[in-house]
Amino acid sequence: MSKIPGKVLIIDDDQYVAISLKMLLEEHFKTVITEKNPKKIPFLLNQSNYDVIILDMNFQQGATSGEEGLKWLRTIKQSPNTANVILITAYGDVRVAVQAIKEGALDFVTKPWQNEKLLATVIAAYKLSHEKKRVEQLESQQKIITSSIDHQFSNIIGQSEAMVSVFKTIQKVAQTNANVLILGENGTGKEMVARAIHRQSDRHQEIFIGVDMGAIAENLFESELFGHKKGAFTDAKEDRIGRFEAANRGTLFLDEIGNLSLNLQAKLLSVLQSQVVTKVGSNEAIPVDARVICATNSNIYKMVKSQTFREDLLYRINTVEITLPPLRERVDDIPLLSAHFLDNYCKKYQKPKLKIPGHVVKRLQRYRWPGNIRELQHALERAVIMCEGDTLQAEDFTFLDKESDEELKVEHYNLDNLEAWAIKNAIKKHHGNISHAAQELGLSRGALYRRMEKYDL
Numbered sequence: 022m023s024k025i026p027g028k029v030l031i032i033d034d035d036q037y038v039a040i041s042l043k044m045l046l047e048e049h050f051k052t053v054i055t056e057k058n059p060k061k062i063p064f065l066l067n068q069s070n071y072d073v074i075i076l077d078m079n080f081q082q083g084a085t086s087g088e089e090g091l092k093w094l095r096t097i098k099q100s101p102n103t104a105n106v107i108l109i110t111a112y113g114d115v116r117v118a119v120q121a122i123k124e125g126a127l128d129f130v131t132k133p134w135q136n137e138k139l140l141a142t143v144i145a146a147y148k149l150s151h152e153k154k155r156v157e158q159l160e161s162q163q164k165i166i167t168s169s170i171d172h173q174f175s176n177i178i179g180q181s182e183a184m185v186s187v188f189k190t191i192q193k194v195a196q197t198n199a200n201v202l203i204l205g206e207n208g209t210g211k212e213m214v215a216r217a218i219h220r221q222s223d224r225h226q227e228i229f230i231g232v233d234m235g236a237i238a239e240n241l242f243e244s245e246l247f248g249h250k251k252g253a254f255t256d257a258k259e260d261r262i263g264r265f266e267a268a269n270r271g272t273l274f275l276d277e278i279g280n281l282s283l284n285l286q287a288k289l290l291s292v293l294q295s296q297v298v299t300k301v302g303s304n305e306a307i308p309v310d311a312r313v314i315c316a317t318n319s320n321i322y323k324m325v326k327s328q329t330f331r332e333d334l335l336y337r338i339n340t341v342e343i344t345l346p347p348l349r350e351r352v353d354d355i356p357l358l359s360a361h362f363l364d365n366y367c368k369k370y371q372k373p374k375l376k377i378p379g380h381v382v383k384r385l386q387r388y389r390w391p392g393n394i395r396e397l398q399h400a401l402e403r404a405v406i407m408c409e410g411d412t413l414q415a416e417d418f419t420f421l422d423k424e425s426d427e428e429l430k431v432e433h434y435n436l437d438n439l440e441a442w443a444i445k446n447a448i449k450k451h452h453g454n455i456s457h458a459a460q461e462l463g464l465s466r467g468a469l470y471r472r473m474e475k476y477d478l
């Protein structure tokens with residue numbers, strides 16, 4: 022039988038007790054250390070991180086009050102060590118046991134002990150300590166991931182009137198729990214705004230979870246959003262929490278809300294109204310406290326009129342509405358955005374600070390930017406890579422020349438050419454609406470984005 026990879030520390034001045042415990046535990050744990058002098062506890066805690074500490078309660082001759090054990094328990098609990106402490110004593114006084122548990126001991130065992138029972142207690146303490154460490158590790162991983170994702174979305178650039186008003190709204194709405202609906206074409210910065218609201222809210226220490234509603238298959242919607250119990254359907258191999266529960270105490274960003282079918286809209290509405298979710302395959306209602314921010318590039322009011330979007334759901338999600346204008350309607354922001362991306366990409370590709378002349382910026386301001394800021398960002402990235410001198414030229418932005426040249430030029434019937442052409446025209450046909458273009462092309466949004474990147478569109 023392989024041993025548990027945990028570390029157990031036994032502190033007892035009775036050599037016989039310490040050795041018997043060590044012999045028992047060594048059969049099951051990889052490392053078992055004994056110490057008879059409790060004054061060595063601070064030193065030992067400094068040296069190593071223990072999973073379980075078995076601590077005697079009385080050390081001085083004739084002492085029975087347990088006060089010493091409680092004192093050393095406090096020392097352990099005040100240290101950064103995450104060990105679970107099991108107190109052990111020959112004087113089983115309920116009052117002392119209660120006090121020990123209050124002060125953070127996990128369990129209390131009386132001498133003489135029963136080997137099996139004691140072993141079960143130590144193993145349970147190890148498992149708890151292990152779980153605790155795992156949770157702490159996951160929490161710190163989550164913080165690192167969140168802050169590194171957030172970093173990419175942290176600096177909202179804009180000085181146009183429209184953006185100044187958006188900044189003011191973000192500030193006001195962040196202090197509340199109001200549901201927010203963000204409207205705007207693809208790439209206008211909807212996710213960025215949602216993250217800014219989260220970052221400026223009381224929930225900023227908690228998680229921000231984004232869900233692309235257009236990318237979830239109809240039959241998996243409930244399971245993805247509300248979770249499922251093991252065995253609820255063929256692929257449900259284990260219990261799983263949904264995005265609502267995962268975002269508990271944090272913010273849930275429901276992107277592409279306009280892509281939900283009427284059936285799913287009804288399910289979402291019911292959860293937003295009741296603030297409880299029920300996992301697929303379960304009857305238990307689980308309360309959730311997630312701040313919901315929705316976004317769409319669809320004309321949601323038109324959808325309500327044509328009865329493809331529920332009016333009651335719209336009024337549930339649009340307590341505050343933020344509209345991000347397309348980039349072509351805020352060309353004042355183009356110089357600032359270009360300088361920002363230029364700076365970022367020069368650093369990323371370790372190029373000297375490149376310049377962008379005024380006449381090139383003017384041409385960028387005349388372009389339509391169907392993919393909005395995302396397209397501008399990619400254009401700057403490509404230009405930085407391609408640029409040969411210290412100044413960007415109009416030729417570094419190849420699309421400026423090709424703008425009116427939408428005909429398919431097929432010199433060789435190369436499938437990549439044909440695919441790039443089809444994608445470009447589908448996006449144009451749907452006025453930059455990526456979800457609709459993806460639908461027409463028979464691709465998921467993710468797959469379309471990957472191809473757009475591949476063909477530099």
Ligand SMILES: Nc1ncnc2c1ncn2[C@@H]1O[C@H](COP(=O)(O)OP(=O)(O)OP(=O)(O)O)[C@@H](O)[C@H]1O
Nearest residue numbers: 173176177178206207208209210211212213394395
């Ligand atoms: N005001 C801005 N300042 C700086 N960068 C921006 C700004 N707006 C958008 N971006 C950048 O543009 C890209 C697209 O932004 P974002 O994903 O927030 O747009 P979106 O409207 O949610 O897009 P989609 O509808 O396709 O999901 C991101 O890389 C983001 O960092």
